[in-house]
Amino acid sequence: MKRNAIIPLLAAMLLAVICGPAPAAEPPALCVPAEVKLDVQPPALTIGTFYSGQSARLVGELEEGQEVALELKGPSENASFDLKGKVGPFWMNRGLVQVENAPTLYILLLPAQTPPEAELESLGLGMTHLKGGVKVVSPGQDPEQIFAKFLEFKKASGLYQQRSGAVTYAPAGQGRRAFYADFDFPSSLAAGQCQVVATVFENGAVLGRLEKTYVVEDGPFLALVKGLALDRALLFGVLCVLIALVTGAVMGVVFKGGKGGH
């Protein structure tokens, strides 16, 4: 019985492979400026067993003279953090803060002529703008400061990025020009449904936004492990212990050398 339960999981681990790309999601259009196009390459991302980040490219086309800023937003989450503070000479956890409704991932790719931070905010872009949709619960602490620390924390993990000069334009032809922007998905990415947003602007005014859904999903093996861990937690815990015991025992037998038993 125990062996029956372990073998499929062990077999799945040994056979774990990075799976192929999943079909792209249907792009819903929001306030689309005329003739603006946007695509993501690859069209979807699968997190395989050996995933360690992934290069991707956003490509599109817009009218000459227009500028574009590209955003990639992960699903929103609520997260709890310990806030450190000084007690005498020691750094200690001084309280619990919660950051609610913040995207798990935020990548902002801007053209070379990046608008200043204040203008970015008026365009509805940037990390400062994110603050509007995020709720910070921090009893006795300034939420503004906590949000700034939260941004530092996310930037350090690579989950929040803002890059100027990331959008490159091709020479214009027939009143139109193509654009592209390369970026890397961070290695600490979780599966979920992301939004890719192209904000088209000219002379500091937003002309419109084009939004697409981008799917990040777990490969079959990771999905199996995660499914077991979340949906059959007790069985998963027992399996983890059994596999650890078997591995420990096997290693004991493998190493059984010159020293005999007693």
Add this chain to the structure above:
Amino acid sequence: MSWYIYLPIAHQSVFLPLVLGSGFVVGLLSGLFGVGGGFLMTPLLIMIGIPPTVAAASDSNQIVAASASGTYAHYRLGNVDFKMGLYLLAGGVIGGTGGVQLIKLLRQAGDADFVIQITYVVMLGVVGGYMLVESLQSLKASNAPAPAAPAPAKESAYSRLLGSLPFQTNFDKSGIVLSPAVPLFLGALVGILAAIMGVGGGFIMVPVMVYLLRMPMHVVVGTSLFQVLFTCVDVTIMQAWSNHTVDFILALILLLGSTIGAQVGARLSSKLKADQLKVLLACVVVLVMVKMLVSLLLTPSSLLSIHGGH
């Protein structure tokens, strides 16, 4: 093939040789000294970016393998006192359960984390410092020429107290006679401390066995591993069930490294003198204390850290 592997519960990609190597080093310490290694591995995992809750739970899972492997290796060498281990384990379960309730009360009362961390540093300092001085003196004495006629040792008050307790029982493997109340009581005490400090307690249990139960060092290591094994089985199942924080892939990589390390450690341990083992363990304990003290004094890179874990 990539040298990186993705952890589905930690949502993090890690460099495979680094995690494998960390597992080996901690397994080596485990086999050598009979400690679980959680006090070392969990901070290491947090340093490489694993969320604290996942690091602590997955570490418990890998300790199951390392301690099973180490216990088996020590059993073959005749170094496990199962009888003593069971008494200590029973005490540990009672103490651990009480300790969990105590920590709840402490947290309700105020800034318990401060008290816990300072207690941790002081305890590590006292235990490590005492072990280091005592074992160095002992090593020096063993290297000096033996006196012609050793003076008869005077029985201490502690020895008289141990001898006066009821239900004196023979622990053959350790070669001592004791009341079972002693390992039960000391096991409970370590259980309380382990629950408060959020670690398995192996590094407290080992000095307790050596200095308070007066067990031979080689039997201490095997018996401690036997006890750690059961503690971590319980923790792994509870963490997986209640918190969903056991990352099996992380644990699997760690345990591949640690089981090999534990076997190497067990062999090394049988080749070293008891005093040499004690000096090495004391150095590890003092190093951990210094590391903790430094982390408390230096300004952290980020003032926010994911809630949970040790």
